[in-house]
Amino acid sequence: MRGEAGVTEGRPVRRRFAIVARYALLTVLAAIVLFPVYMAVVGSLLKTEQITSRPPTMLPTHPTWDSYSTAWSAGHLATYLRNSAIVAVIITCGQVVTAILAGYAFAFLEFPFRRTLFVVFIATLMVPFEVTIITNLNTIVSLHWYNTYAGLTVPFLATGFGAFLLRQAFLGIPRDLQDAAALDGYGHLRFMTRVAVPLARPAIAALAVFGFLSAWNQYLWPLLITKNDQLRTVQIGLRQLRATSIEQVNVTLAGVVLAALPLVVLLVVFQKQLVRGLTAGAVKG
Amino acid sequence: MTEAARGDVDVDGAGIAVSLREVTKTYDNGVMALGPIDLQVRKGELVSLLGPSGCGKSTALRIIAGLEAPTSGTVRIGSRVVNDVEAKDRDVSMVFQTYALYPHMSVQRNIEFPLKSRGMPRDERATRVREAARGLGLEGLLDRKPAQLSGGQRQRVALARAIVRRPAAFLMDEPLSNLDAKLRVQTRAELIELHRRLAATVVYVTHDQVEAMTMGDRIAILDRGVLQQIGPPQAVYDEPANLFVAQFIGSPSMNTIGARVVADSEAVAVELPGARIMLPAPTGAAVARAGADDVVLGVRPEHVRIDGGQLPATVSVVESLGHERHVVCRLDDGTMVIVREAADASPARAGDAVGLSVPSEHLHVFDAGSGRRVAV
Amino acid sequence: MREAGLAYALVLPSLVVFGAFIFYPFVRNFYLGFFRTPPFPGLPKKGVGLTQYREVLTSHDFLNSVKVTVLFAVYTVPTGIAAGLGLAVLAHQKLRGIGIYRTIFSSTVATSVAVASVIFGTLLNPNVGLLPWLGLQTNPSILQNPSWALLAVAITTIWQNLGLSFILMSSGLQAIPDELLEAAQIDGAGAWSRFRNVIVPLLSPTIFFAVVVGSIFAFQSFGQIELLTQGGPTKHTNVLTYFIYTTLQQQQDDGKAAVLAIALFGITLLLTLVQMRLLERRVFYAR
């Protein structure tokens, strides 16, 4: 027994080394993943004259927040963020409501052509949005929705994916509950709002987070459909910011940080819903 | 740790297949799951690790396997200290409760995998797999995937995968608990046979005492991470080291009756609700030596008789199992005493006032405070 | 049939949106493809039957665009999935504080295409970026360089999608019972063998799925091209969606854009069908 003191006391040396090695590898990889973000944050805190200094500044010793205020007001970031928020919220609400309605019909109601209609819903997943922009642009212009919130949001108020997701969630609700509710004199609308929707909350939350994320990140459509800063979303705003301030990289980077921040907060709060939405949402393609 | 709780094998290590010395385990969340425990398993021996849910059985097994690192203590396989050895390099194999068969591999490939991992040449692998499959009656199933097998067949594939390597020790974590009752009894017998045929060293985790008693050369009883007793099944049954073991082993479990020690110059007696029992001389001496005032008397149901004895009781329920009968009685203070008697014994009926007798040679005496066995 | 009435009322809102903004524009593409847009605005459109389809689909620009898009997918998809899988496996161990690493590895889901592109655009900028300082300056600078531009855009994309890839692979990994990996460990399999013989086969449905969905995503990539290279230099990054966009916005050529859109749809459909076939065949074990 005596010779083994080194083994019996505390963690064995070799195992400890293996653990340190694992942490080291993970930390290096984490640093690589975070590096671009780190550089963006550092860059946003620099003074204009520091930007082109070589070697590049890796640590902001005298951080300045000037570029943030420039980006916020002169760069219209405040307006862009507001527009993005409005657009994303409208789209999210629309998607959730239409998905609940359609999902409920497919899960709980019997009607002629149910299967056919469901196939139609699924078929929408096969058509990339890029394929439809030509005519959609015409449609929006002739509806006088060009450069309006309506133009930015209405085409996205319903998704086949959302209906599919909620149908699945509703199908998971025991039939007995519906029978019990029917005995209690609940009609369909009351059953939907009082029982089905509360029970499907996880799926609804996942859909909402996923919908918000995709709406917030849209690029092609807002680029096509907006023409001035009053309506531009933050993604297009970044493009404008970069174009107008080529010499002011710090302001552009401040804009990037401001544009990303809301999502960082959202995702920290709704991490679980996001993961559920993404893994289900990847189906959408 | 009591004497009885220590592994009763020499320390020098000859003939020992698996040994745990002063092993403890505290999980990251602060749960102290184990120990310190000492356990030696001899070569060719089957030791059952028995205990209630959450007592640390799986933890102990996983520490032996190398899936979990002990917080302190020494683990040996054979004479080699393996604390620092990864699971894959320890010479053990394991059968999991859920079998853990690779769902994407055929039965053949499942059984072959441990050999392949160790770089055994193809021909030798084929021979070994064939042998193992024959031994377990799996020849016809080699091309199937696990999903196409019944529960019992899956279990046998898991066994085949474990034996094909001929390891220094087999570790089994409740391998029968996913089988239905009938299959479980049958497989139990097959396992015992296999153990004998291969002269295999087995550490067998179970929470089923019948399984532990019938299979184990010795059984080790754990409670809350602490080894309570280790020994041959009959010895543990006959002389439980403490109240926990006494009540855990045996079904229906041992009756326990609180009692006061009354000692006069000649003899030691115990006072029960409604009666006083003289203790036989050696027992009495031991009780007197222990100096306890309050004790708990234990007596197995098959040793209590309804024969107009001195202990007054009322029959409350009679359960008939066909071949035997359990008569549930209550003493004056409400303590429950179960009497196990032959089905053809004179029938007692619920409500009857009866007198029970307890042969003093079958009386177990435990210290009421520590729960430890006092006598002899 | 009150129930049927209610049902139709419930699906109607969705159907209106789908009809107006998905099916109608989709079908109209085929119609638009028959008409050639006149060289000067104001002249009437000319019906040319299938001629325009043939011309566009055999044109050098289109074939180049498909080639670039395929190349882009080849650069981004396997690498992105491999990186996500690698990180997921590394982060799938019992270590204190592993949650922090998981959060970091999934963090890029919080970035949009625009955010990622602007950051990388800055880092790769010949004047303020890091490359000259690192001695990696190319001439012409990387985003204007025919040999490097697409690769630079691909790296940006891989980084931006890394979080998604990590999350997808991680949840696939979490669905594999721990006991299987433990059994493999006891069966003598080292880390690589466990990865190769247990993790990858069991994850193969997830991986296939990610390959196909990732390819579909790759074929729809637009923002990073628009922000970083505008299809250049000399169309070396002119992916299909960017081609559609310029045809529509700069050339105002609806007819040609419609044919390109149909091609994009065709490719997506093909990928989806391939996925269905493969998944059908690949779901080779049941739980």
Ligand SMILES: Nc1ncnc2c1ncn2[C@@H]1O[C@H](COP(=O)(O)OP(=O)(O)OP(=O)(O)O)[C@@H](O)[C@H]1O
């Ligand atoms: N990975 C873990 N992390 C933290 N605590 C754990 C872990 N595994 C087990 N425990 C705790 O350690 C104790 C012993 O667990 P163990 O699995 O060894 O019990 P067991 O005897 O095998 O029980 P069962 O019969 O239910 O399988 C329990 O309290 C359990 O909650």
Ligand SMILES: [Mg+2]
């Ligand atoms: Mg267990």
